[in-house]
Amino acid sequence: MRLTRLLRVAGRVVLLAGILMLVAACSCRTKRGVANIPMAEEGSILKDVYFAFDSYDIDTTNRSILQSNAMWLKENTESRFVVEGHCDERGTPEYNMALGQKRAQAVYDYLRGLGIGASRMSTVSYGEELPLDPRHNEVAWSKNRRAHFRIER
Amino acid sequence: MIQTLRNMSVVVLSVFIFISNTAIAQTDLVVRGSGRLYPIGVPQLCLQSGETGAVREIPEVLARDLDISGYFEVLNPNAYVETPGKCADSPDGYAYSDWSVIGAEGLVRGVVVEDDDELKVQLFLHDVQKQKIVLGKEYDGHKTQAREIAHRFANEVMRFFTGEDGVFGSKIAFSTRIGRFKELAVMDMDGTGERQLTDEKGLAMSSSWGPAGQVLVYTSYRQRMPDLFMINTLDRKVKRVTRGTGLEVGAQFGPDGKSLLASQTFGKESHLVLFDLEGRLKRRLTAVPGVIDVSPKWSPGFRKIAFCSNRSGGPQIFTMDASGQNVKRISFVKSNYCTSPAWSPLGDRIAFTCRADGGFQIFSSNVDGSDALQLTSVGNNEDPEWSPNGKYLAFSSTFGRGRTYNIGIMRYDGSNIKQLTNSRTGNMDPAWGPIPR
Numbered sequence: 001m002r003l004t005r006l007l008r009v010a011g012r013v014v015l016l017a018g019i020l021m022l023v024a025a026c027s028c029r030t031k032r033g034v035a036n037i038p039m040a041e042e043g044s045i046l047k048d049v050y051f052a053f054d055s056y057d058i059d060t061t062n063r064s065i066l067q068s069n070a071m072w073l074k075e076n077t078e079s080r081f082v083v084e085g086h087c088d089e090r091g092t093p094e095y096n097m098a099l100g101q102k103r104a105q106a107v108y109d110y111l112r113g114l115g116i117g118a119s120r121m122s123t124v125s126y127g128e129e130l131p132l133d134p135r136h137n138e139v140a141w142s143k144n145r146r147a148h149f150r151i152e153r
Numbered sequence: 154m155i156q157t158l159r160n161m162s163v164v165v166l167s168v169f170i171f172i173s174n175t176a177i178a179q180t181d182l183v184v185r186g187s188g189r190l191y192p193i194g195v196p197q198l199c200l201q202s203g204e205t206g207a208v209r210e211i212p213e214v215l216a217r218d219l220d221i222s223g224y225f226e227v228l229n230p231n232a233y234v235e236t237p238g239k240c241a242d243s244p245d246g247y248a249y250s251d252w253s254v255i256g257a258e259g260l261v262r263g264v265v266v267e268d269d270d271e272l273k274v275q276l277f278l279h280d281v282q283k284q285k286i287v288l289g290k291e292y293d294g295h296k297t298q299a300r301e302i303a304h305r306f307a308n309e310v311m312r313f314f315t316g317e318d319g320v321f322g323s324k325i326a327f328s329t330r331i332g333r334f335k336e337l338a339v340m341d342m343d344g345t346g347e348r349q350l351t352d353e354k355g356l357a358m359s360s361s362w363g364p365a366g367q368v369l370v371y372t373s374y375r376q377r378m379p380d381l382f383m384i385n386t387l388d389r390k391v392k393r394v395t396r397g398t399g400l401e402v403g404a405q406f407g408p409d410g411k412s413l414l415a416s417q418t419f420g421k422e423s424h425l426v427l428f429d430l431e432g433r434l435k436r437r438l439t440a441v442p443g444v445i446d447v448s449p450k451w452s453p454g455f456r457k458i459a460f461c462s463n464r465s466g467g468p469q470i471f472t473m474d475a476s477g478q479n480v481k482r483i484s485f486v487k488s489n490y491c492t493s494p495a496w497s498p499l500g501d502r503i504a505f506t507c508r509a510d511g512g513f514q515i516f517s518s519n520v521d522g523s524d525a526l527q528l529t530s531v532g533n534n535e536d537p538e539w540s541p542n543g544k545y546l547a548f549s550s551t552f553g554r555g556r557t558y559n560i561g562i563m564r565y566d567g568s569n570i571k572q573l574t575n576s577r578t579g580n581m582d583p584a585w586g587p588i589p590r
Contacts, residue, residue: 036355036374037334054467054490089556091513092492092506092535093328093582094359094403094416095461095468097372097379098447101400101418109421124378125400125418129335129356136556 100125203267344573528567
């Protein structure tokens with residue numbers, strides 16, 4: 001009986017030590033700095049929209065994608081998300097930062113027009129820095145000129 | 154770390170002309186610019202005492218500087234007749250015929266004395282045809298400062314030939330790709346001494362130097378959203394400048410280093426703005442609805458600003474007064490995409506990037522857009538940045554191979570292109586620091 005209790009206590013100590021080690025490992029990781037930018041990812045529930053070179057126009061294809069995204073957002077009113085603006089690798093990184101912001105903002109404005117609340121959305125540009133397709137051809141470039149929705153919750 | 158700081162801090166050297174020859178400044182040596190290169194020998198120095206490698210390092214650094222300058226043809230050391238490191242009783246006690254026979258018109262030689270980790274270095278520029286010394290300098294420094302000594306004498310040689318300040322020993326900061334991140338790095342302008350400044354695991358980009366050559370302002374995602382930050386390149390301490398929800402990018406220090414000119418994209422608008430060093434908005438300079446205004450660059454003297462805007466369709470280069478008035482387009486080079494202007498410190502030219510020949514190329518024109526010249530034509534070339542003396546441009550280039558960018562420099566007319574870095578992952582967006590004093 002006494003042995004069982006001893007074992008139980010020992011088990012708890014081991015568990016506690018394990019948790020402590022895990023926490024320590026996590027905080028250590030944070031201290032060294034985990035990534036400050038996300039991985040490039042393709043849209044799943046909310047579809048990405050694509051742009052022509054040096055353009056931030058919401059064309060008719062983009063409109064229908066954004067309309068179906070808006071329908072999902074209206075059914076899932078709890079979800080918050082970031083609109084990411086991206087560019088292809090061509091052109092100057094600095095100009096592409098501004099261009100990516102314009103793309104994100106154009107999408108944000110269009111969704112506002114469809115009745116999506118401003119408190120649910122924010123924008124960020126990653127310029128040409130987070131390509132979805134790392135290759136250097138027109139197929140890759142057309143995939144990389146995009147606005148992407150990153151769902152926060 | 155202490156050692157590093159010591160190396161990075163201002164080099165204390167006693168520099169003086171120590172030969173008193175009335176004929177010193179009298180010479181027929183002529184620099185022919187990017188035309189015929191001036192053949193010069195830069196042999197190993199004479200080691201008078203000690204066992205320092207500076208006798209080889211100084212001529213190597215000097216030779217590289219003179220090669221980069223675009224004015225000299227440094228003769229191949231394998232062709233030298235004279236014994237390497239030869240010493241003589243007096244600075245001109247050598248056989249000039251050893252040098253004229255291999256075609257040298259100029260010659261740099263010198264003497265090194267090493268004593269208890271301290272170097273005393275005497276360097277001389279000889280006119281081989283006239284068989285005389287035309288320039289002499291003596292430097293004292295720690296044995297770790299051989300490179301600085303070489304750069305300083307290279308600047309003296311440039312001043313002797315061109316009457317202008319050299320840029321050797323100045324720094325170039327740039328963004329370097331590490332994995333999927335971009336960090337800031339800095340190197341000497343000859344491509345040596347590269348070291349990483351940031352470890353943000355994010356995006357650190359669009360850096361620009363403060364007037365003292367110690368602080369960089371840059372755009373960083375270290376708080377996950379793009380804001381302006383400043384980093385001290387000596388101790389790497391970082392200070393946050395802006396805290397906006399928008400995008401601030403392409404900042405440049407204003408008069409006396411007291412303000413920052415930058416592009417701010419926020420909501421529907423993209424403006425050129427002035428911040429104070431705490432990130433408070435001082436003034437909005439442009440306000441055209443719906444367009445991109447980006448990459449503002451001061452003219453020398455801070456009276457005008459060049460910038461990139463897509464207000465007339467695709468991005469083009471414009472200039473305006475410091476007040477934001479009097480906007481004029483200046484890029485007219487048959488391209489629908491021109492970005493990243495840079496105003497020459499001499500005031501007369503603006504360099505920029507345009508989409509041309511199926512890629513991106515660097516151009517320069519007068520400040521009113523006249524006399525536009527295409528400076529590059531091979532591969533992709535972007536982001537020109539003037540040297541502090543206005544004689545060279547640093548830029549990002551693929552150097553005609555693949556898609557990976559590295560940093561290069563060329564003379565202002567596009568000649569003498571030199572690749573400075575050789576990263577397999579990519580270096581871009583150079584920022585040239587001031588001339589060290």
